[in-house]
Amino acid sequence: MFVRELKDPLIRLNGAWKKTPEKLEDFKQTVMRFSSAGIISIADLLLYYPREWVDRTRTVPLKDFDKKDEKGRKIAVCTIAKVIAHEWVGFGVKRGVKVHIDDGTARAVLTFWKYQETYEKKLTVGEKFWISCKFSYNARYGEIQSSSKIVYKRIADESTFKKLFPIYPLTKEITQREIESLIRLALRHYITAIEDEIPLFLREKYGFLPKHAALTVIHAPSEPEELEKAKNTLIYEELFYLETMIGKKAMTRKARQREGEAKSGLQGRLLERLPFSLTEGQVQAVREINSDMDGPFPMARLLQGDVGSGKTLVAFLACLHAIENNGQAAILAPTELLARQHAENAAKLLEPLGVWVAFLTGNVKAAGRTQLLKNLASGEIDLVIGTHALFSKDVVYRDLRLVVIDEQHRFGVLQRQAIIDKGGSPDLLMMSATPIPRTLAITVFGDLDVSIIQDMPPGRKPIETHLARESNETKVYDFVRRRLMEGAQAYFVYPLIEEGEQDLKNAASMAERLVREVFPEYKTALIHSRLDEEEKRQTMEAFRRGDTHILAATSVVEVGVDVPNATCMVIEHAERFGLSALHQLRGRVGRGSAQSYCFLVYSDEYTEDAKNRLMVMLENSDGFLIAEEDLKLRGPGQIAGFEQSGYVKLGMADIVRDSAVLEQARTDAFAMLEKDPGLLLPEDLVVSAVLERCPPWQDIVF
Ligand code: ADP
Ligand code: MG
Secondary structure, three states, rough: HHHHOOOOOOOOOOOOHHOOOOHHEEEEHHHHHHOOOOOOOOOEEEOOOOOOOOOOEEOOOHHOOOOOOOOOEEEEEEEEEEEEEEEEOOOOOEEEEEEOOOOOOEEEEEOOOOHHHHHHOOOOOOOOOEEEEEEEEEOOOOOOEEEOOOEEOOOOOOOOOEEEEOOOOOOOOOOOHHHHHHHHHHHHHHHOOOOOOOOOOHHHOOOHHHHHHHHHHOOOOOHHHHHHHHHHHHHHHHHHHHHHHHHHHHHHHHHOOOOOOOOOHHHHHHHOOOOOOOOHHHHHHHHHHHHHHOOOOOEEEEEEOOOOOOHHHHHHHHHHHHHHHHOEEEOOOOHHHHHHHHHHHHHHHHHHHHOEEEOOOOOHHHHHHHHHHHHHHHHHOOOEEEEHHHHOOOOOOEEEEEEEOOOOOOOOHHHHHHHHHHOOOOOEEEEEEOOOHHHHHHHOOOOOOOEEEEEOOOOOOOOOOOEEHHHHHHHHHHHHHHHOOOOEEEEEOOEEEEOOOOOOOEHHHHHHHHHHOOOOOOOOOEOOOOOOHHHHHHHHHHHOOOOOOOEEEOOOHOOOOOOOOEEEEEOOOOHOOOOHHHHHOOOOOOOOOOOEEEEEEEEEOOOHHHHHHHHHHHHOOOHHHHHHHHHHHOHHOOOOOOOOOOOOOOOOOOOOHHHHHHHHHHHHHHHHHHHHOOOOHHHHHHHHHHHOOOOOOOOOOO
């Protein structure tokens, strides 16, 4: 059996509690608690991997207390020592207890200035303890004294003292002791039944452990080298299956054929009407998209381009291509604000070509909505732009050929799937300005083709970015005032909407302050996510027309907002924002031909860390580099909506840390599929068995 097939309930575990009814009752309680934590079967239990492992195998005897590591830092002593005496020292509040220890290589003292009685009791004279701590020599007393936090553990019996052991992620339902003892039983009773999942030829190629051995070692390691090997085995296995499933998915997608006759003309007519020509990158992207859409397989393409690179126009051209082929197109935007902006642009650019553009969000109600749905179903509407309302149950298309998802990382995978399901197998164009580092791109979007717009529309000047301390704010205000006098507009962005628990500036009060004290001669408006849609619309409209000069906002302006005359972006408490968010916000300016400015205003009590992050912004304007930095700082979960999107849950692997293994696993999996697409060769049979009997992930969607 494969481990995921061990569906026996925990109650089957045969242990000491069978002896008395009370113990059995206790055990039942434990099982109940585990099941509410999601650990129901033996499989769940064995796949509940430790969070980390404590390694006490390394020893540094007391006599080496003064040794340094390669970076010149003092190393911690890790040793087993005997307590030989207690000594009370000092008086009053300065009273402490010294615990004298000896590990056979030297003597030293552990000093405690707090909870002295407790330590005196715990560190009993005559007993042995595992101790880890840094020490230094105190010449005045002629002693080696502890000089850092002291970690210790009593050793009842040196022969059974565990030097390497797992620490499990705990919840309120389960304790370390319980999980350890249940896993011990599960290993004892079930481990021999567990089959390998990595094909033998690959296991041998890399010298991985058999699955049962890897699981045993993960839960009960005895040597660090062995533990490393077990981890590598499980990580590879996971990534190998991930990539195999991605590979299979890509194969099925390419197998679906498609009909459709091409007419032409709309794209060309739009290009003629534009006051500028496309950039190289846009031309290339449109070419790739057209050829995908004309090809025999449904397109699945990710269009990446930094903020301001002109993805929207590429999307419109793609929509025109679908419409030229007598199909319909839909553009899905993450916010109503952005959907509306796209709809307005589309109306301006596309309606003159005879394209019927409609706008659909949750706020389009009753009569209007009914009519709109009718026109969509009959196929009169060519292009519909909206939010997730586009894929409500009652929305029916006549012939949905293309789905464009703007700022795709804002959407969960399930939402994406829902809209794709609306058409037969529509072409799919996903757009992202948050550059997706390669490691994520090949997993999360494993079977997508990628177009990248590298260049910016001509005439853009690089945005000048400055750091400013909060206390120097007036200088920033003065600077912005001069730009306003020249007719420009400005954004001020705050981390909070209203006054909150934290002592931070918020958009609402600052909007008032900007009006009253700072820029009384200019018009300031406030925008944030809690305003209703109509208010948001009017506010944005007024700002776009230039009727208001200053927009005090939260990060709602982060995504996609495009007002070329706005050339100043002031971000207050910039240290509170993630790098990608800062990059997005900064991308709101620099959209016209005038010089633009971005001020990152940080609190006077910033941390060194925060300042370093802001320096990244100062030194980089390339979204890809910033995203890589962000990835390093924050981990993958937050970047591309990787975890939120309910995509896959990885157990042992971490696609960023293990990116090299990921690439290897991908190569191996794809080579296997290339050679044996049906997975019928004897050496691949185990893979088809796993996929058939217990696929690691039920549903991989893209
Ligand atoms: P993003 O890629 O961030 O979504 P947008 O599509 O909002 O960027 O485009 C930013 C601005 O650049 C828009 O005002 C758009 O009209 C303009 N633009 C797009 N393509 C070009 C081009 N080839 N030349 C000049 N301006 C362009
Ligand atoms: Mg955009």
